[in-house]
Amino acid sequence: MLLYLPMSERLQLSIPNGWFQVAYRDELDAEGVLPLRYFSEDLVLFRTRGGDVALLDAFCPHLGAHLGHGGVVEDDHLRCPFHAWEFDRTGVCRNVPYAKRIPAKAKVRPWHCVERNQMIWAWHHGSGEAPTWEVPEVPELSDDSWTSLERRRWTVRSHPQEMGENGVDRAHFQHVHGTKNVPESELHLDGHIRRAIQHVKMRTPRGDVEGEISIEAHGMGCTITRFTGICETVLLLSHAPIDDETVDTRFAFSQNRADAHTGVAAAVVKEVVRQMNQDIPIWEHKRYLPRPMLCDGDGPIPEYRKWASQFYG
Ligand code: FES
Numbered sequence: 001m002l003l004y005l006p007m008s009e010r011l012q013l014s015i016p017n018g019w020f021q022v023a024y025r026d027e028l029d030a031e032g033v034l035p036l037r038y039f040s041e042d043l044v045l046f047r048t049r050g051g052d053v054a055l056l057d058a059f060c061p062h063l064g065a066h067l068g069h070g071g072v073v074e075d076d077h078l079r080c081p082f083h084a085w086e087f088d089r090t091g092v093c094r095n096v097p098y099a100k101r102i103p104a105k106a107k108v109r110p111w112h113c114v115e116r117n118q119m120i121w122a123w124h125h126g127s128g129e130a131p132t133w134e135v136p137e138v139p140e141l142s143d144d145s146w147t148s149l150e151r152r153r154w155t156v157r158s159h160p161q162e163m164g165e166n167g168v169d170r171a172h173f174q175h176v177h178g179t180k181n182v183p184e185s186e187l188h189l190d191g192h193i194r195r196a197i198q199h200v201k202m203r204t205p206r207g208d209v210e211g212e213i214s215i216e217a218h219g220m221g222c223t224i225t226r227f228t229g230i231c232e233t234v235l236l237l238s239h240a241p242i243d244d245e246t247v248d249t250r251f252a253f254s255q256n257r258a259d260a261h262t263g264v265a266a267a268v269v270k271e272v273v274r275q276m277n278q279d280i281p282i283w284e285h286k287r288y289l290p291r292p293m294l295c296d297g298d299g300p301i302p303e304y305r306k307w308a309s310q311f312y313g
Pocket residue numbers: 060061062063064065080081082083084085
């Protein structure tokens with residue numbers, strides 16, 4: 001029985017350009033190697049002895065071994081598990097232990113990657129262009145007065161554009177999440193950055209509390225959400241496309257230690273996770289409508305989509 005419409009019919013969106021989280025920093029020790037799959041590609045992430053990270057296409061150009069399954073880091077190089085060819089961080093083959101000459105084209109494709117906010121990020125661009133912006137630094141995440149990351153993770157059959165639209169879709173808050181009112185929000189678009197401020201009532205053990213949520217999306221892969229007035233919380237939401245119909249979503253929360261021991265702090269995390277779990281079945285079964293039939297209370301969905309359109313091509 002076919003439970004889902006095929007991708008071409010259901011979502012009709014390709015993988016967007018931008019920075020996407022592919023790992024947490026602590027998943028990759030010095031000389032560590034991780035096989036990954038993102039952007040419909042098989043990839044290998046490794047860290048040199050000196051601590052630098054590199055992301056390469058996974059398949060060795062010699063006879064096709066996956067460098068992430070059995071590959072070993074030796075100093076700055078990744079050694080293939082099959083015949084021990086060695087590749088540097090730029091993907092160039094630097095050593096073939098049994099050959100007199102290294103074939104001139106022995107190279108795997110390198111990906112731009114950067115370590116920031118305790119995470120490792122990769123740049124994806126459909127036409128292979130270099131990064132046009134940087135992953136933003138979130139100062140709270142390197143500040144000792146904020147808690148260590150509390151993490152959640154989901155694999156969702158959807159697309160980052162569809163999931164991001166949730167924030168501007170005003171009417172769903174009442175009907176999917178049962179919030180008492182439609183959050184008031186202001187949307188500001190600034191190149192690849194989208195900002196929104198929402199004034200909300202949050203459910204907490206102390207009853208409903210008035211608060212403010214500021215949302216700052218850098219492309220479709222990285223959204224920084226700050227909660228104030230309730231319990232100072234920063235949430236980094238990352239949506240990384242595994243392929244064009246599957247998203248690896250990570251939420252990383254940090255809270256100001258002054259508030260973090262309170263029941264309200266835990267309630268903020270619980271509420272965000274509750275809302276995410278309510279959205280998932282809608283996303284996993286809905287269809288992307290390029291021309292939706294909107295009405296006046298719907299929120300700035302057309303503006304959001306216009307902003308999103310810059311991340312293709
Ligand atoms: S397949 Fe990688 S060295 Fe042979």
